[in-house]
Amino acid sequence: MDFFNYKNNQLFAEDVSVATIAQHYGTPCYVYSRATFERHYLAFANAAQDHKSLVCYAVKANSNIAVLNILARLGAGFDIVSKGELARVIKAGGAANKVVFSGVAKTADEIAYALELGIKCFNVESISELERISEVACELNLDAPISIRVNPDIDAKTHPYISTGLKENKFGIGIETALSVYQHAASLPGLNIVGVDCHIGSQLTQTKPFLEALDKLLALIDELKNAGIELSHLDIGGGLGVTYDDEQPPHPSEYAVQVTQRLTNYRHLELIFEPGRAIAANAGILVTQVEFIKQNQDKYFAIVDVGMNDMLRPSLYQAWQKIIPVSVRDDETPTHNYDVVGPVCETGDFLGKDRPLALKQGDLLVQRSAGAYGFTMSSNYNSRPRVAEIMVDGEQHHLIRERETIESLYQGEKILP
Numbered sequence: 132m133d134f135f136n137y138k139n140n141q142l143f144a145e146d147v148s149v150a151t152i153a154q155h156y157g158t159p160c161y162v163y164s165r166a167t168f169e170r171h172y173l174a175f176a177n178a179a180q181d182h183k184s185l186v187c188y189a190v191k192a193n194s195n196i197a198v199l200n201i202l203a204r205l206g207a208g209f210d211i212v213s214k215g216e217l218a219r220v221i222k223a224g225g226a227a228n229k230v231v232f233s234g235v236a237k238t239a240d241e242i243a244y245a246l247e248l249g250i251k252c253f254n255v256e257s258i259s260e261l262e263r264i265s266e267v268a269c270e271l272n273l274d275a276p277i278s279i280r281v282n283p284d285i286d287a288k289t290h291p292y293i294s295t296g297l298k299e300n301k302f303g304i305g306i307e308t309a310l311s312v313y314q315h316a317a318s319l320p321g322l323n324i325v326g327v328d329c330h331i332g333s334q335l336t337q338t339k340p341f342l343e344a345l346d347k348l349l350a351l352i353d354e355l356k357n358a359g360i361e362l363s364h365l366d367i368g369g370g371l372g373v374t375y376d377d378e379q380p381p382h383p384s385e386y387a388v389q390v391t392q393r394l395t396n397y398r399h400l401e402l403i404f405e406p407g408r409a410i411a412a413n414a415g416i417l418v419t420q421v422e423f424i425k426q427n428q429d430k431y432f433a434i435v436d437v438g439m440n441d442m443l444r445p446s447l448y449q450a451w452q453k454i455i456p457v458s459v460r461d462d463e464t465p466t467h468n469y470d471v472v473g474p475v476c477e478t479g480d481f482l483g484k485d486r487p488l489a490l491k492q493g494d495l496l497v498q499r500s501a502g503a504y505g506f507t508m509s510s511n512y513n514s515r516p517r518v519a520e521i522m523v524d525g526e527q528h529h530l531i532r533e534r535e536t537i538e539s540l541y542q543g544e545k546i547l548p
């Protein structure tokens with residue numbers, strides 16, 4: 132099911148035409164579908180069936196507080212990587228006791244903030260971090276719930292920049308030393324060992340690497356039990372891929388069935404998922420206008436008002452996302468293979484290359500699958516204000532983040548006296 136559909140050759144987001152949104156709010160803008168967020172979240176929330184589970188949505192994928200609030204209302208937990216993300220969750224009405232805190236460099240200040248709020252668990256990524264958490268917890272006279280993020284040395288078969296579970300990646304603690312790190316944790320004050328965690332990468336389109344990692348975690352859980360360390364949860368991270376082009380990733384329920392089948396002897400372990408992309412990517416689009424059409428010999432460019440500062444994925448990962456017109460032309464406008472490029476002064480500033488499109492100056496285009504790692508990775512490079520975000524809900528549309536102003540670009544900056 133898709134909530135971004137053509138009706139009479141006009142693209143709609145749920146029941147609102149994208150042209151209306153562009154006219155109302157201007158371009159560029161991100162447009163999200165509430166119904167899609169809800170559907171994707173519920174697919175995960177119901178995926179593990181009768182095995183106890185918690186979906187901790189990865190806030191980094193799309194951290195707008197309206198998005199977090201929609202998920203919090205459905206009972207979501209959250210996977211965060213900074214104090215800022217945790218503050219967003221709280222502001223959005225999320226429950227601190229359903230928050231897991233990932234990331235390789237948690238500061239003492241961030242640890243204290245999360246401890247005082249009473250988060251569910253710290254996913255610990257190094258021995259030094261374990262010791263820091265213990266110290267902060269003792270200072271505050273609190274117990275820190277922890278799990279070790281294990282690096283299982285598994286090839287996630289995804290883009291090297293978003294692969295996180297190989298020993299050459301900076302993430303987690305090598306599985307071969309995990310037992311001794313747990314024993315060290317058990318000897319430190321202020322720590323309460325509650326789980327084990329791993330996250331091997333993002334945009335995985337097969338279940339095999341997940342299951343290989345899971346098998347390694349289960350072997351570790353057995354070892355820990357023999358050593359007298361009992362866990363209450365198993366966090367298998369995020370990473371389930373989505374369809375950008377013709378990928379066919381497993382549905383969350385198919386993925387969860389394969390996972391829970393291996394957990395028949397581990398029914399007591401709560402299963403935690405940390406999906407980001409699978410919930411957010413196809414819940415959003417990026418709307419842009421063609422500023423100019425340009426032809427250099429046999430090369431056609433559509434120069435649009437979205438830059439790599441607004442949408443970094445194509446430049447950073449050579450990521451491919453569909454580009455489609457808001458209004459399908461039924462006139463004689465010729466189709467050419469366009470490089471759809473932005474206004475930023477970088478050769479790598481493009482949304483897509485070689486896209487067959489029938490275009491005229493002023494046309495509106497949409498880049499699909501932009502709801503995850505779109506706005507959250509945007510910047511002010513080239514002193515470009517960040518764009519507006521809009522949430523569609525049936526026939527309603529709501530501005531959920533204002534377009535930044537020019538003045539906001541130098542807010543906080545000071546000229547010398």
Ligand SMILES: Cc1ncc(COP(=O)(O)O)c(C=O)c1O
Nearest residue numbers: 189233333369370405406407408
């Ligand atoms: C620890 C952790 N959990 C969850 C996620 C979410 O990943 P994805 O958006 O691929 O589901 C990430 C990002 O890759 C991550 O680093």
Ligand SMILES: N[C@@H](CCCC[NH3+])C(=O)O
Nearest residue numbers: 191293333334444503504
């Ligand atoms: N930012 C990446 C995903 C990275 C996930 C972070 N652990 C993307 O756009 O595909």
